[in-house]
Amino acid sequence: MPLPQLDISGQLVFDQLLHLATFSDDPNPAVTRILFTDQDLNARAYVKQLMTEAGLIVREDTIGNVYGVLEGSDPTAPAVGTGSHCDAIPLAGAFDGTLGVIGGIAALGALRDVGFRPRAPLEVVMFTSEEPTRFGLSCSGSRAMAGALEGDYLATLRDVNGSSYLEAARGAGYGAASLDAMLAGARRTRADLGAFLELHIEQGPALEAEGLQVGLVTAIAAPAALAVRFSGDGGHAGAHLMHLRNDASLAAAEFALAVERIVLATGSEDTVGTVGRWEVSPNAVNSVPREAALEVDVRDVDADRRDGVVAEVLAEAARIAEARRVRLETRVVSQDPPAASGEAPLAALAAAVEHLGLTSRRMVSRAYHDSLFMAQIAPTAMVFIPCRHGYSHRPDEYASPEDIERGVHVLALALAQLAGDAGAEHVEL
Amino acid sequence: MPLPQLDISGQLVFDQLLHLATFSDDPNPAVTRILFTDQDLNARAYVKQLMTEAGLIVREDTIGNVYGVLEGSDPTAPAVGTGSHCDAIPLAGAFDGTLGVIGGIAALGALRDVGFRPRAPLEVVMFTSEEPTRFGLSCSGSRAMAGALEGDYLATLRDVNGSSYLEAARGAGYGAASLDAMLAGARRTRADLGAFLELHIEQGPALEAEGLQVGLVTAIAAPAALAVRFSGDGGHAGAHLMHLRNDASLAAAEFALAVERIVLATGSEDTVGTVGRWEVSPNAVNSVPREAALEVDVRDVDADRRDGVVAEVLAEAARIAEARRVRLETRVVSQDPPAASGEAPLAALAAAVEHLGLTSRRMVSRAYHDSLFMAQIAPTAMVFIPCRHGYSHRPDEYASPEDIERGVHVLALALAQLAGDAGAEHVEL
Ligand SMILES: [Mn+2]
Ligand SMILES: [Mn+2]
Numbered sequence: 001m002p003l004p005q006l007d008i009s010g011q012l013v014f015d016q017l018l019h020l021a022t023f024s025d026d027p028n029p030a031v032t033r034i035l036f037t038d039q040d041l042n043a044r045a046y047v048k049q050l051m052t053e054a055g056l057i058v059r060e061d062t063i064g065n066v067y068g069v070l071e072g073s074d075p076t077a078p079a080v081g082t083g084s085h086c087d088a089i090p091l092a093g094a095f096d097g098t099l100g101v102i103g104g105i106a107a108l109g110a111l112r113d114v115g116f117r118p119r120a121p122l123e124v125v126m127f128t129s130e131e132p133t134r135f136g137l138s139c140s141g142s143r144a145m146a147g148a149l150e151g152d153y154l155a156t157l158r159d160v161n162g163s164s165y166l167e168a169a170r171g172a173g174y175g176a177a178s179l180d181a182m183l184a185g186a187r188r189t190r191a192d193l194g195a196f197l198e199l200h201i202e203q204g205p206a207l208e209a210e211g212l213q214v215g216l217v218t219a220i221a222a223p224a225a226l227a228v229r230f231s232g233d234g235g236h237a238g239a240h241l242m243h244l245r246n247d248a249s250l251a252a253a254e255f256a257l258a259v260e261r262i263v264l265a266t267g268s269e270d271t272v273g274t275v276g277r278w279e280v281s282p283n284a285v286n287s288v289p290r291e292a293a294l295e296v297d298v299r300d301v302d303a304d305r306r307d308g309v310v311a312e313v314l315a316e317a318a319r320i321a322e323a324r325r326v327r328l329e330t331r332v333v334s335q336d337p338p339a340a341s342g343e344a345p346l347a348a349l350a351a352a353v354e355h356l357g358l359t360s361r362r363m364v365s366r367a368y369h370d371s372l373f374m375a376q377i378a379p380t381a382m383v384f385i386p387c388r389h390g391y392s393h394r395p396d397e398y399a400s401p402e403d404i405e406r407g408v409h410v411l412a413l414a415l416a417q418l419a420g421d422a423g424a425e426h427v428e429l
Numbered sequence: 430m431p432l433p434q435l436d437i438s439g440q441l442v443f444d445q446l447l448h449l450a451t452f453s454d455d456p457n458p459a460v461t462r463i464l465f466t467d468q469d470l471n472a473r474a475y476v477k478q479l480m481t482e483a484g485l486i487v488r489e490d491t492i493g494n495v496y497g498v499l500e501g502s503d504p505t506a507p508a509v510g511t512g513s514h515c516d517a518i519p520l521a522g523a524f525d526g527t528l529g530v531i532g533g534i535a536a537l538g539a540l541r542d543v544g545f546r547p548r549a550p551l552e553v554v555m556f557t558s559e560e561p562t563r564f565g566l567s568c569s570g571s572r573a574m575a576g577a578l579e580g581d582y583l584a585t586l587r588d589v590n591g592s593s594y595l596e597a598a599r600g601a602g603y604g605a606a607s608l609d610a611m612l613a614g615a616r617r618t619r620a621d622l623g624a625f626l627e628l629h630i631e632q633g634p635a636l637e638a639e640g641l642q643v644g645l646v647t648a649i650a651a652p653a654a655l656a657v658r659f660s661g662d663g664g665h666a667g668a669h670l671m672h673l674r675n676d677a678s679l680a681a682a683e684f685a686l687a688v689e690r691i692v693l694a695t696g697s698e699d700t701v702g703t704v705g706r707w708e709v710s711p712n713a714v715n716s717v718p719r720e721a722a723l724e725v726d727v728r729d730v731d732a733d734r735r736d737g738v739v740a741e742v743l744a745e746a747a748r749i750a751e752a753r754r755v756r757l758e759t760r761v762v763s764q765d766p767p768a769a770s771g772e773a774p775l776a777a778l779a780a781a782v783e784h785l786g787l788t789s790r791r792m793v794s795r796a797y798h799d800s801l802f803m804a805q806i807a808p809t810a811m812v813f814i815p816c817r818h819g820y821s822h823r824p825d826e827y828a829s830p831e832d833i834e835r836g837v838h839v840l841a842l843a844l845a846q847l848a849g850d851a852g853a854e855h856v857e858l
């Protein structure tokens with residue numbers, strides 16, 4: 001028997017996304033939702049409520065990943081998962097990550113509503129902190145799940161208040177007796193996860209520009225993050241003569257322009273470099289900057305080209321520091337490998353797209369996603385829907401109810417195929 | 430009868446300065462003391478205690494200027510004042526400003542201790558907030574005293590918490606029923622202030638380099654402060670392609686380098702320009718900067734040349750904004766006139782220096798001081814002592830007990846001459 005027609009309302013998911021957006025430290029349309037803050041906890045409560053209303057069994061792990069589970073007929077079958085994140089960088093929008101969580105709940109709920117009973121368990125996950133805002137570390141939930149997060153490294157991180165990750169997790173009602181116990185409690189393996197799908201807005205302009213409804217992601221670009229700190233001697237802005245200065249912010253200014261120049265010199269549209277964080281100290285109008293700490297993001301679909309840019313950027317930092325007589329510290333915060341999509345999940349998405357008669361293309365994701373880490377433990381693929389002007393990480397980030405409905409529908413049909421039917425294993429669309 | 434030999438201990442003043450430094454939001458040797466914070470109030474309590482111990486009458490005005498008064502024999506005579514500030518920008522040192530307050534108390538105390546009774550009242554003032562840290566406005570206490578602070582302008586200012594100046598003043602136990610009443614309560618006029626002197630560290634390397642003990646300030650350089658804000662559209666650091674970006678921080682980087690270039694192009698050692706404040710938003714590693722707000726300080730002993738630099742800097746901001754397709758807002762926060770020293774106070778300082786047999790030179794102050802505003806209502810002069818390497822606004826700012834003792838001695842003798850003796854009007858050194 002083919003799968004019955006699913007009842008999915010893009011408008012309902014859209015409305016739920018806008019409600020989720022109200023849990024924000026900045027006034028809407030801006031959304032700011034930082035790991036383990038009150039608003040993050042409010043958002044989690046709402047997500048758990050939606051999971052319960054969709055008939056899913058809710059559970060949470062030690063690092064705060066939230067699961068909504070639709071039980072399978074075969075308790076030994078590895079689960080089929082979907083999901084994304086609900087945290088938001090300062091002054092971001094309502095759709096990045098959240099679509100994959102709320103849309104994932106809607107997909108599982110729609111399957112359950114038509115009486116679909118999966119063979120393998122179906123799970124929707126809200127991952128803890130895909131964004132690096134609080135501890136400078138992206139994807140802590142999915143890294144921990146994949147075993148790609150070292151306790152020794154995590155123990156070195158502090159937020160602006162000097163709190164450790166474990167302290168922050170405990171403050172939010174998660175955590176464990178030790179950091180290692182927390183990481184162990186979040187760990188999944190290939191044995192209990194059979195496939196993973198993530199629904200996400202494109203965060204780029206291609207689908208909209210080409211008038212396409214869906215993007216099937218074949219690979220996720222390889223990101224690297226660097227921390228660069230220039231330190232000079234500071235001084236009084238009135239009395240310290242120009243030729244005696246070693247102004248750290250001017251070294252930072254030259255460096256930021258060098259990052260742009262080096263990236264553009266690759267001639268590749270797929271290479272991007274950003275100095276996103278600037279901290280100048282003492283940051284007083286009448287004081288020569290003593291210290292400038294920058295964080296740099298370099299990404300490429302080609303890992304070798306990306307690594308070449310990183311090397312050039314670090315060399316240029318050293319050259320500038322010498323010329324401006326400032327001290328330099330650099331640190332490679334992360335330099336993760338790119339991820340190729342799994343064949344089975346990509347085929348399931350493609351079959352769903354064909355069944356629904358949607359227009360689509362295959363594409364590469366330049367943005368970071370939890371799927372980058374899920375791909376380390378299970379065949380993984382992503383499905384993109386268009387977002388207006390390609391805008392993301394901005395208050396005016398937007399995806400239409402119609403595009404959302406199509407994305408959730410594709411996700412639900414692909415999940416059903418991957419999980420199989422309790423009676424007939426193979427799901428006929 | 431000549432003035433008896435004064436008993437002044439540079440070591441005692443030095444020790445008091447280091448004690449004052451302990452009232453700091455950062456660990457010593459760094460000193461951070463922001464207007465109307467707890468540590469500012471602790472510092473004020475200590476200053477008032479020292480005033481009382483020196484036998485001075487303590488009073489405070491509505492904006493928080495603290496006076497220590499040695500009464501004169503002629504109640505109609507305009508007062509002779511000295512003083513400076515005790516606030517400190519983030520991560521500053523122990524001597525900027527504080528020397529003129531603690532040293533001023535020591536000078537008045539030493540005069541009183543030898544039985545000197547002035548004809549005109551002698552006052553030492555701790556001015557409220559010479560530094561612009563909290564509200565972006567320098568010298569609020571001395572501006573208010575000179576009537577050089579508009580209530581309408583002050584009403585527009587907010588600190589990072591959104592508090593107004595009046596609210597902050599009230600929270601510290603100062604203020605009045607209205608902003609205008611607060612300003613009126615701090616106002617002094619030529620009729621009640623006859624002369625003003627300020628003792629200060631040089632904040633430059635000249636005295637130390639030339640092996641001189643004292644500097645007599647003939648003029649204070651003309652400072653200007655600008656606020657410059659570049660705004661772009663932001664975007665995701667991974668997905669937003671380079672050629673589509675208008676990164677506000679890169680416009681800011683070009684601008685900061687342009688300020689340096691324009692200042693250096695004057696060929697004048699007396700011209701300085703600094704981009705001291707940088708605020709980048711949203712300031713996340715994975716987000717293209719949407720906004721960069723800078724504060725710029727330009728100073729010169731030559732007001733016309735300074736104004737020329739300001740005009741060029743503003744023109745360059747516009748050129749960069751256009752080239753990088755970002756929006757631009759600029760504001761001239763202040764553009765104060767330079768101040769020439771008064772003849773009588775300068776002569777009194779020179780006579781004191783000669784009497785004590787000290788080596789000295791006349792010089793210009795490149796740094797901002799409360800004296801810039803006192804000069805608007807009374808003949809004013811400053812005396813500088815050397816500071817190590819010319820360093821200021823840094824934790825390693827330092828003046829020796831010996832230099833401090835000489836500076837306080839010069840100040841005391843000059844104050845005595847300007848106030849006159851209760852019996853013989855003219856003071857013989
Ligand atoms: Mn994001
Ligand atoms: Mn995301």
Ligand SMILES: [Mn+2]
Nearest residue numbers: 525526560822
């Ligand atoms: Mn200062």
Ligand SMILES: [Mn+2]
Nearest residue numbers: 525526559798
């Ligand atoms: Mn000062």
